[in-house]
Amino acid sequence: MKVLITGGAGFLGQRLARRLLEAGRLPGAQGPAQTIDEITLLDVAPAASGGDARVRSVVGDVSERRVLEDALDAQTHAVFHLAAIVSGQAEADFDLGMRINLDASRQLLEVCRMRGHRPRVVFTSSVAVYGGTLPGLVRDDTALDPRSSYGMQKAVAELLLADYTRRGFIDGRVLRLPTISVRPGRPNAAASSFASGIVREPLAGETAVLPVDPATRLWLLSPRAAIDALVHGYSLDPSRLGERPIVNLPGLSVSVAQMIDALREVAGDAVASRIVYRRDERIERIVASWPGRWDTTRAESLGFAGDRDFADVIRAYIENDAPRL
Amino acid sequence: MKVLITGGAGFLGQRLARRLLEAGRLPGAQGPAQTIDEITLLDVAPAASGGDARVRSVVGDVSERRVLEDALDAQTHAVFHLAAIVSGQAEADFDLGMRINLDASRQLLEVCRMRGHRPRVVFTSSVAVYGGTLPGLVRDDTALDPRSSYGMQKAVAELLLADYTRRGFIDGRVLRLPTISVRPGRPNAAASSFASGIVREPLAGETAVLPVDPATRLWLLSPRAAIDALVHGYSLDPSRLGERPIVNLPGLSVSVAQMIDALREVAGDAVASRIVYRRDERIERIVASWPGRWDTTRAESLGFAGDRDFADVIRAYIENDAPRL
Numbered sequence: 289m290k291v292l293i294t295g296g297a298g299f300l301g302q303r304l305a306r307r308l309l310e311a312g313r314l315p316g317a318q319g320p321a322q323t324i325d326e327i328t329l330l331d332v333a334p335a336a337s338g339g340d341a342r343v344r345s346v347v348g349d350v351s352e353r354r355v356l357e358d359a360l361d362a363q364t365h366a367v368f369h370l371a372a373i374v375s376g377q378a379e380a381d382f383d384l385g386m387r388i389n390l391d392a393s394r395q396l397l398e399v400c401r402m403r404g405h406r407p408r409v410v411f412t413s414s415v416a417v418y419g420g421t422l423p424g425l426v427r428d429d430t431a432l433d434p435r436s437s438y439g440m441q442k443a444v445a446e447l448l449l450a451d452y453t454r455r456g457f458i459d460g461r462v463l464r465l466p467t468i469s470v471r472p473g474r475p476n477a478a479a480s481s482f483a484s485g486i487v488r489e490p491l492a493g494e495t496a497v498l499p500v501d502p503a504t505r506l507w508l509l510s511p512r513a514a515i516d517a518l519v520h521g522y523s524l525d526p527s528r529l530g531e532r533p534i535v536n537l538p539g540l541s542v543s544v545a546q547m548i549d550a551l552r553e554v555a556g557d558a559v560a561s562r563i564v565y566r567r568d569e570r571i572e573r574i575v576a577s578w579p580g581r582w583d584t585t586r587a588e589s590l591g592f593a594g595d596r597d598f599a600d601v602i603r604a605y606i607e608n609d610a611p612r613l
Numbered sequence: 614m615k616v617l618i619t620g621g622a623g624f625l626g627q628r629l630a631r632r633l634l635e636a637g638r639l640p641g642a643q644g645p646a647q648t649i650d651e652i653t654l655l656d657v658a659p660a661a662s663g664g665d666a667r668v669r670s671v672v673g674d675v676s677e678r679r680v681l682e683d684a685l686d687a688q689t690h691a692v693f694h695l696a697a698i699v700s701g702q703a704e705a706d707f708d709l710g711m712r713i714n715l716d717a718s719r720q721l722l723e724v725c726r727m728r729g730h731r732p733r734v735v736f737t738s739s740v741a742v743y744g745g746t747l748p749g750l751v752r753d754d755t756a757l758d759p760r761s762s763y764g765m766q767k768a769v770a771e772l773l774l775a776d777y778t779r780r781g782f783i784d785g786r787v788l789r790l791p792t793i794s795v796r797p798g799r800p801n802a803a804a805s806s807f808a809s810g811i812v813r814e815p816l817a818g819e820t821a822v823l824p825v826d827p828a829t830r831l832w833l834l835s836p837r838a839a840i841d842a843l844v845h846g847y848s849l850d851p852s853r854l855g856e857r858p859i860v861n862l863p864g865l866s867v868s869v870a871q872m873i874d875a876l877r878e879v880a881g882d883a884v885a886s887r888i889v890y891r892r893d894e895r896i897e898r899i900v901a902s903w904p905g906r907w908d909t910t911r912a913e914s915l916g917f918a919g920d921r922d923f924a925d926v927i928r929a930y931i932e933n934d935a936p937r938l
Contacts, residue, residue, distance in 0.1 A: 382780065420856060420857060421754070423754075428756070429746075429748075429755065429756045429758075430754065430756055431753070431754045431755055431756045431757065432756065432757065432772075433754075433857060434772070434775075434776070435779070435856070437776055437780070440772050440773070440775070440776040443772050444769050444772050444773070447757075447759070447765050447768050447769050447772075448765070448769070450758075450759075450765070451759070451762055451765040454760070455707065455762070531745060531760070532745060532758060
């Protein structure tokens with residue numbers, strides 16, 4: 289079988305590819321686990337193959353039909369649709385966000401439909417689909433009320449994917465991811481970029497800017513748990529998802545102040561003191577519209593798991609991801 | 614000022630045009646009421662003008678950019694976006710529903726944005742955005758979970774309109790309409806077509822087919838109350854809508870059996886006996902996914918009103934709309 293990962297040169301795409309290549313098989317798609325013959329990594333930039341002959345890098349715009357037709361054929365039984373313009377950038381450049389977060393998702397679903405083989409499609413959505421006046425505990429049946437164009441675009445793609453699934457065009461599932469932390473690498477234009485930056489930069493000896501109130505509560509997932517969730521979400525039989533193929537993934541509900549305490553616990557005062565509070569109202573408004581936690585009963589009953597505590601997440605980051613100083 | 618009504622040759626579009634032409638002015642758009650100089654009726658078929666020189670009929674596909682650019686300029690301060698493919702047809706022809714219910718809505722919003730004058734846009738949505746396991750009383754913060762492509766497309770257009778409004782591209786408002794009954798004319802491809810047919814056809818001496826269980830509860834609004842709601846919804850200052858420009862309109866919660874009782878009360882046994890129960894699972898599945906009522910607290914606080922009782926609605930239909938026998 290073939291696998292397609294959109295956003296395959298990105299951080300999650302690369303990790304997912306590595307995990308799948310190591311496993312060599314994917315569980316549960318239309319019967320017993322199948323050998324992975326090829327993983328196509330589609331992105332605007334060439335994706336690293338790690339020297340593995342099974343990896344095919346396709347460079348192109350994910351919103352273009354012919355690019356998707358090149359990336360996905362009737363042997364592509366598994367699609368992980370991770371490509372996205374992050375929240376801050378989608379707010380700054382409306383047209384770009386619409387093109388990648390909305391049009392590309394629709395084109396991808398259309399190409400899947402036209403191929404006619406009903407591939408299994410895993411789509412990553414976000415806390416940003418929620419907003420407005422939220423109940424203390426966001427549940428699966430809490431209304432979406434996005435307060436960012438990114439959140440709107442993710443919510444639209446969710447609705448499309450659910451209807452394409454209901455009609456039998458694809459076998460889709462939406463995983464609503466908590467904010468991923470700690471991401472390695474550099475800051476990006478996500479409104480949530482600081483949620484990794486305030487750990488990553490101080491550990492690297494650099495100053496990190498905290499743009500939101502330390503009392504702000506975030507809903508976090510480590511990269512490792514996120515990859516686990518993508519693979520598990522793929523493996524679920526459609527009958528277990530029922531008529532609503534959208535799952536709010538488990539996360540850690542922590543305040544920014546608790547994140548800083550965890551960093552202090554793991555790495556000491558000197559490191560934690562490299563965080564500078566400099567409020568940015570634009571970022572604060574977007575982040576404050578997201579839920580700080582949600583009900584995970586359904587996700588847990590489906591076998592998804594989150595992280596145990598944030599200090600553990602920091603330790604795992606130091607061990608596996610942090611640049612060696 | 615100019616007014617655009619998409620779906621202007623349709624039943625609601627024609628009635629709305631007549632009401633606006635009679636009033637001659639529209640209240641509340643960017644200050645005091647303004648004189649209506651022109652009403653553009655955009656539809657796939659020529660719209661009747663009633664001999665009024667202020668009416669301009671534009672014939673074209675509402676999903677085509679150049680058609681919308683012809684229909685809407687920077688003097689068009691009021692847009693009523695009513696054009697839609699009805700539920701049954703959008704389920705039968707997926708591509709057609711996507712083009713008219715989704716693409717056209719987006720193109721319309723884009724043309725409004727490009728004109729740059731922030732027109733006020735009233736969009737009609739539907740009970741069909743809800744579905745799945747619903748609480749006894751659907752509230753404004755109940756999650757959307759459409760179980761038809763029509764409902765999905767309406768939900769997507771709502772999200773788009775809300776974000777275009779949040780960003781200041783338009784001054785939009787979404788009115789979620791109950792099922793309109795009694796519609797004059799002929800049956801259409803809406804799954805809810807029977808909700809008018811079981812009154813209209815028996816009154817005209819014809820047999821009507823009831824495709825759903827008589828215990829099915831519907832959420833109804835008369836054509837007259839619907840037009841009142843469109844005009845009132847247009848007149849509301851954006852400050853009254855706050856950050857969530859979506860309103861669930863008041864309706865009448867009646868079972869199909871109660872509708873038939875009301876018909877018997879108004880028109881007698883002989884008329885009511887012209888209804889034949891012939892179950893259609895396809896229609897029943899769609900209709901059963903819609904809420905039979907919803908919380909109207911917010912709509913009422915905004916000054917919207919529904920009908921008093923269904924027997925009154927039937928009497929008004931007989932007086933104003935039924936063909937003279």
